[in-house]
Amino acid sequence: MTYKKKLEELSKIPQVVHGGKKNSEDKLDFSSNINPHGPPKILIDLLNANITKNKISEYPDNSLINLKKSLAEYVGVNQNQIIPSNGSLEFIKLFADTFVEPKSEVIIPSPSFGEYEKLVLIKGGTPTSVSLKKGQINIDEILRKISDRTSCIFLTNPNNPYGTVVKKKGLIDLVEILNKKDIPILIDEAFIEFSEENSLVSLTNSFDNLIVSRSLTKIIGVAGIRLGFGVSSERVSKVLDNMRLTWNINAFAKIIGENIIKCTDFVNETILSISKEREFLFERLKALELKVYPSNANFLFIEIDDSPNIKSQLYEKGILVRDCSSFRGIDSGIRIAVRTRKENEILIGALAELLHG
Numbered sequence: 001m002t003y004k005k006k007l008e009e010l011s012k013i014p015q016v017v018h019g020g021k022k023n024s025e026d027k028l029d030f031s032s033n034i035n036p037h038g039p040p041k042i043l044i045d046l047l048n049a050n051i052t053k054n055k056i057s058e059y060p061d062n063s064l065i066n067l068k069k070s071l072a073e074y075v076g077v078n079q080n081q082i083i084p085s086n087g088s089l090e091f092i093k094l095f096a097d098t099f100v101e102p103k104s105e106v107i108i109p110s111p112s113f114g115e116y117e118k119l120v121l122i123k124g125g126t127p128t129s130v131s132l133k134k135g136q137i138n139i140d141e142i143l144r145k146i147s148d149r150t151s152c153i154f155l156t157n158p159n160n161p162y163g164t165v166v167k168k169k170g171l172i173d174l175v176e177i178l179n180k181k182d183i184p185i186l187i188d189e190a191f192i193e194f195s196e197e198n199s200l201v202s203l204t205n206s207f208d209n210l211i212v213s214r215s216l217t218k219i220i221g222v223a224g225i226r227l228g229f230g231v232s233s234e235r236v237s238k239v240l241d242n243m244r245l246t247w248n249i250n251a252f253a254k255i256i257g258e259n260i261i262k263c264t265d266f267v268n269e270t271i272l273s274i275s276k277e278r279e280f281l282f283e284r285l286k287a288l289e290l291k292v293y294p295s296n297a298n299f300l301f302i303e304i305d306d307s308p309n310i311k312s313q314l315y316e317k318g319i320l321v322r323d324c325s326s327f328r329g330i331d332s333g334i335r336i337a338v339r340t341r342k343e344n345e346i347l348i349g350a351l352a353e354l355l356h357g
């Protein structure tokens, strides 16, 4: 392809919409699914103690030996299976750069995280959608969509924005079938802490085609610092780690990752409190006669008409929610993060006023 043609093709790729505060510092943010209790004080103290001239001016060590050791201990795998990344999105891009073949088909359940589709388009691949039915991923449907042109598959577990989970057993069956067909699958476990029993990290050493991405930005609340990682078999990780961008982990993200084990209690407490609050929100939303989906993550999806308007009315009341009408496969709906009891009550109060006067 000529340079001009390439630029023309790339300029057609749409931007991905995300939640988050942007210029709304004074708003209560239910639009991005970040732990409202984070980051833990121990990490802030560590960062403060490490803002030194050397840390800022020197290149970070790129071997990342201690970081890999720490992340491996955190998820219970071997350190040679870890590929650290600048947020899990960087690892997801590494997967796409490596395995999406130009002109190939890439299966993506929809709705899901909009970045997958963009990464596939950048590589000249064709996203092939598999629609979720009532928020549930249908594995048979994924299998039916596989063709000779399929180069790889993306799957989020739990799904974003529904928060629904595919049980481990179904996923293992899928990975086994794909393994025989020689097709790699990326399982994005950005929100798996709330459904840890369904994580596939422990199986990565058994299947070379199984590649898992994990995020630390949401669960410990360090989205601004950026830290994630990939997990795959030792054989595959050796290849992917070599493809990782040199110095991709900055000195401060490294400190956080190397001390992640010290946050285990914080993570466990978060899981308990968010699960309790999710139940509270779910019941209150149902009492408002809203169609809310059961979720295994730290957010809830509400099917509701005219979601752009609901979003702007809530915005007027000081609350940010994620309008999901930009997700492929969703006509109208909003996603809300689970926050603290006090904040959740404010949201419920605002919704009640808006819907029932």
Ligand SMILES: Cc1ncc(COP(=O)(O)O)c(C=O)c1O
Pocket (backbone or CB within 6 Å): 086, 087, 088, 089, 090, 113, 156, 160, 188, 190, 214, 215, 216, 217, 218, 223, 226, 227, 228
């Ligand atoms: C499903 C999913 N995967 C990955 C990411 C990227 O997260 P990170 O901050 O780890 O790059 C997000 C961010 O919203 C997400 O929703």
